[in-house]
Amino acid sequence: MLPSLACKRAATKSPKPASACPKGQLWRRLPLPLPLPHAPHRALSGSGSSSSLPLTTSHARGPPAPALLEQTIGQYFSSTVAKYGDRPAVIAHHQETTLSYDALDRASNALARGLQSINVQKGDRVALSLGNNIEHVTATFALAKLGAILVPLNPAFTVTQVASAITHLEASHLIIGTETHLPFKDPRSNVPLLEHLLPNLRSSAKIESALVPSLKGVVVVDNSKGRVDIDQFRSLTRYQDVVSSGPSAEKYLPDQGLDHNEIINIQFTSGTTSSPKAACLTHRNVLNNGKSIGDRLKLTADDAVCCPPPLFHCFGCVLGLQATSTHGAAIVFPSECFDPLATLTAAAEYRCTALYGVPTMFLAELDLLQTMPSARALAYMTNFRTGIAAGSAVPAELIRKLKAELHLDRLTNCYGMTETSPVSLMTAPSDSFAKRVNTVGKPLPHVSVKIVDPVDRARVVPVGTKGEVVVSGYVTMRGYWNDAARTAEVLVPDAADPSVVWMHTGDEGVMDADGYVAITGRIKDLIIRGGENISPLEVESCLLACDGVAEAAVVGLPDDRYGECVAAFVLRREGAHLAADDVRAWVRAKLSAHLVPKFVFWVDAKTALPKTASGKVQKYKLKERGLGLLQRGEGVE
Incomplete structure (x- = not known):
């Protein structure tokens, strides 16, 4: 049976006591902001153009309007x-809860005051290990308003990864769920992880x-529905208690003396290589990027x-979150972690106008449509106007x-x-459909x-020629946390104007005369077969x-x-009878x-x-697996 599409969830549900706005104000003065690794980047002037004239060299610039926002995330959120x-x-x-913008504002103010009461201060790094839920969103805005630096951690991290991240950034606090929810798996209790961190x-x-x-x-969000009892742990603090422990205050949080060029988010790179790094992003980086993305999607x-x-x-x-919150749109979380059926159900129930996903998510949803008749019925009830496919190179056939x-x-x-x-x-x-299928845009x-x-980094290649994609402007990070050497490898000053910094992406791409770019692969992933470059x-x-x-x-x-050859790792569709020779043919x-x-x-x-x-x-892991299989004589040649 299909889920009811009634408005029981769409109607705003009253926030729990933890989301209520405490009374009173806290006027405690906070320490000065952390020193910044280097000055904000300027966009390169001169070559390149945002006009309609055809390009001859592979250098394009985005429009100069609208003007960049020079506010903090909290300041702009107040206007929303x-x-x-x-x-x-x-x-x-999955929580059967909706927060209006006003309710989210009050909830994040309450949490910000509660965090202050447990000594979270401006500039502190606060690690956040939560899934997609109300508490994660509330904490994001609370930390932005305080000027504490959000360090989002993958909830699936092992204790070694969590300890490494906290130690590297010298994080002062950890906000974590009682359980970690992983796609297609049973929930995992985080008690063993916490016991290892805190004997x-x-x-x-x-x-x-x-x-x-x-x-x-350590602040704990109870997302276990009673499966984990945290009362036995004396050193842990309940999320609800933090929200209600702050001194009473009025609706608005007092000015914390923040600057839009301060670091507000440290993201660990997702690790397509074996060595993740901690990228430092500012209010200006994140706020303007979210606003521009929402503008291009024409969100309302x-x-x-x-x-x-x-x-x-x-x-x-x-x-x-930033694209929707800068436009007054709603963001819908189908589940705490990815679930294809929950995604299609939520999209239909809330009449979502946009759908986001990475290729593997879209593939799982498409597979569900093939195997579950009720899922296909849900697809007919969706109301999609647009969406974003990103996260990795998106094959044209998938679109x-x-x-x-x-x-x-x-x-x-997007790229x-x-x-x-x-x-x-x-x-x-x-x-045009061709541009949206074959490029990642302008x-x-x-x-x-x-x-x-890629060899002579100062030389811009002609239009239609492959090379390394490099990026400049407000979007470039401040650098990798406490890692000047690796920062210098990728953030390179412009030869003609050293005040302009280019981010060398390591990705291979090609630009057309209209300024659209197609990503052809990772430069390190290119297969060189008999002198010919092959894009995987x-x-x-x-x-x-x-x-x-x-x-x-x-x-x-x-x-x-x-020298090198092409090796394919293939997952067959359920019920498909496919041989290696069929793939080659x-x-x-x-x-x-x-x-x-x-x-x-x-693969299975x-x-x-x-x-x-x-x-x-x-x-890199697939290459290691392939080499091991060849050594055991298991490759299908």
């Missing part, structure tokens, strides 16, 4: 609340840990964005399928990375993008168009004759012979493609 206070801001389908968890009310010495407090207060991508990733917290199956006629494509706040290039719903306002020679994305897109293929990823493996018929995979490796539920939390395939 003033305009759209009674409109829904966040809808948590005195049961015996002492004081936070002391040799493993994470900077940690002063009448829109509801279905957002299954996680809030701990830039996709959820910037493309999702075609989403148009056909989910009626996403105006789905947009970015954590270090660029994250989006620098984006298509528009009004762009630069956002106040952003400059060039394609340069081209082969992956071809494989995805094959009826029997559910997912595919392509890497290069050593070859005695050609399909590619041979669609592409040239040198792109045909020499090796075909089958147990040997799934290794992915980051944002859905990007970790190619």
